[in-house]
Amino acid sequence: MLRHGAVVIVGAGQAGLQTAVSLRSAGFERSVVLIGAEPGLPYEHPPLSKALLAGTAQPKDVALRPESYFDSHEVELLAGERVVAVERDMRRVLLESGAAVRYEHLVLATGAVNRRLECPGCELDGVLSLRTLAQALELRERLLDAERVAIVGAGFIGLEVAAVARAMGKQVDVFELAELPMGRVVSEPTARFFARAHRREGVHLHFNSGVRRIVGDGGRARAVETSDGDTVLADVVLVAIGIVPDDELAAVAGLPVAGGVRVDQRLLTPDPAISAIGDCARFPSPFADRPVILESVQNACDQGRAVAARVSGDDRAYTAVPWFWSDQGQLRLQIAGLTVGAQDAVVIGDPEQGRFSALCFAGGRLLGVESVGRPGDHVAARKLLARRASLSPEQARRADFDLKAYARAA
Ligand SMILES: Cc1cc2nc3c(=O)[nH]c(=O)nc-3n(C[C@H](O)[C@H](O)[C@H](O)COP(=O)(O)OP(=O)(O)OC[C@H]3O[C@@H](n4cnc5c(N)ncnc54)[C@H](O)[C@@H]3O)c2cc1C
Structure with a gap:
């Protein structure tokens, strides 16, 4: 059987599901097909190494949307179906089961595999x-x-x-x-x-x-x-x-890959009918000096939203501030920005009490903030980074420096 989707999404994980959800919430009325190699409903990953592993969450708790969502929002979910090829000249994908799905726009959201x-x-x-x-x-x-x-x-x-x-x-x-x-x-x-x-x-x-x-x-x-x-x-x-981005489909289809599917600031591959998002996509970020892959829920969701907006007519560069969290026992680490490559870290608060933020700088510029037990600092850092507000290590070192007050005034 030959199916057809105005938008076909390969990979029913965090990024793929978000694309479908955002298309519908933006009022996109044409057909959306979401194809996932794994059986069952799309689910979120963070609890897998936290609550689900600890036994305080069950598999049903990690589903991103109930089964009823797909019918009520007319998102055709093909679960347990692996895409084995993208035929760009025919604008269709081939499934392992032998079926083919034609697309007008294709979103690659294939995630990553573990190293x-x-x-x-x-x-x-x-x-x-x-x-x-x-x-x-x-x-x-x-x-x-x-x-x-x-x-x-x-x-x-x-x-x-x-x-x-x-x-x-x-x-x-x-x-x-x-x-x-x-x-x-x-x-x-x-x-x-x-x-x-x-x-x-x-x-x-x-x-x-x-x-x-x-x-x-x-x-x-x-x-x-x-x-x-x-x-x-x-x-x-x-x-x-660590992970290896799953860029094989793109590579075989002749799209440029370099440790991930290469996309531009709009998350488009050189083929204007194909986008790539989430853990499989390497993109130019205003917060990094070279194209990056960001393995985070924020990035997967915001990129899904960005592609859905573009397909719905709101075409702009993807510039979201990266942020991330990790729960390790009772401690929650929150990171705003990308702190890799920091030359200087100014610590505010008290690490002994488990409440501090490390403000990370390179070349006198704020790269990002890592916070433990100070969620207000995390929110303030995201605001500062979004506004590209300047903050120097010298200012941050002042005894009376307050990141939240500084962000309010910036
Ligand atoms: C255990 C764990 C804990 C995490 N914790 C956090 C956290 O605390 N905070 C945070 O910000 N991030 C966390 N992450 C990272 C975050 O979950 C990922 O960055 C995010 O899920 C990436 O979304 P994605 O849609 O790109 O990939 P995925 O969610 O992995 O989805 C990709 C999907 O594509 C499918 N697929 C691949 N190839 C094909 C194909 N050919 N045909 C059909 N389907 C295909 C895969 O089966 C998979 O289901 C965690 C990740 C893991 C694994």
């Missing part, structure tokens, strides 16, 4: 990854039975899972090649604060430490062997070493 750990033993039973709902449910089951958990990678997801596993009473060892956690994306004061906090909770953090091999017994993971030659027992090994 694989390449070492002996990585195929053993009990070596897990966390991206999808199915993987989160498996991880939860395994955690319930485990005594010892090894986590490879001290990024956001690794640390969120570490906090949940500790709260479940497990022994938790985290192995990280760098000398600090979340080193790729947060400033040193924030990274050190979180390292102390996790250690206080009893998480064993191993920095400058890679995993050389996973040791098995009867086909099951039993331990990890580190690059230092230590052996640490583990019943479950979670590999959390």
Whole structure:
């Protein structure tokens, strides 16, 4: 059967679903087809490493819209259907099931896949990854039975899972090649604060430490062997070493990819009938000096909204302020802006009390603000960044500096 969508969206995750929702709320009346490789309703990812893993949320709680939404808003959801090719000359996509769907505008929202750990033993039973709902449910089951958990990678997801596993009473060892956690994306004061906090909770953090091999017994993971030659027992090994954008469909269709589908400021590929958004798209951001991929709910949703607005006739560059959050145990980290590459971080508040903000600068310019326990600072930082207001490290260092008051006056 040959279907047709005025807008066809490939990938029914956060960005794809948001595009469909925003099209309908903008009054777009033509056909919208949302195609997702995973079965079931589109769902959100953040609870997968937090409440769902802890058992305080259930799968039904993570659905982004109830089933009734798709009928009532005439969004045709093709769940459990993988797109295997984009035929640009025919303006249609081909599904694994053999069907084809014609499009007038195509939105690629294929997300990302987890980076694989390449070492002996990585195929053993009990070596897990966390991206999808199915993987989160498996991880939860395994955690319930485990005594010892090894986590490879001290990024956001690794640390969120570490906090949940500790709260479940497990022994938790985290192995990280760098000398600090979340080193790729947060400033040193924030990274050190979180390292102390996790250690206080009893998480064993191993920095400058890679995993050389996973040791098995009867086909099951039993331990990890580190690059230092230590052996640490583990019943479950979670590999959390980042993502790889899923840009394969675009690459095969002859669109430019470079660690993600390349799009312009309007989130368009060089083919004016194809946009790309979310974790799969590399775009020029006014907040970065080179094209970036931003792995966040904010970016996925705001880019979905932006494409829906363009298709509905409101065509403008995507310039949203990036923001992000991560819940690690009782601590919530909020980041406004992109703080990668900061040369200077001015800390206000009191890290000892678990309430502080690190204001991150490069070349005397505010790049972003990382806040723990100070949501008012986070909101103020988003305002300042949106207005491109100037703030110098010297101003931020003054004893009476108040970020919220400064943003109100800016
Ligand atoms: C465990 C976890 C916790 C997170 N926590 C946070 C957080 O606390 N805060 C935050 O801001 N961000 C968080 N994120 C990141 C955030 O969820 C992602 O940035 C966001 O979901 C990206 O949305 P997306 O639509 O681009 O990708 P996804 O939501 O991954 O959706 C992509 C979808 O496309 C489908 N797909 C791929 N290829 C095809 C194909 N060929 N045909 C059909 N369908 C296809 C995939 O199956 C997938 O369902 C977290 C991510 C994870 C995995």
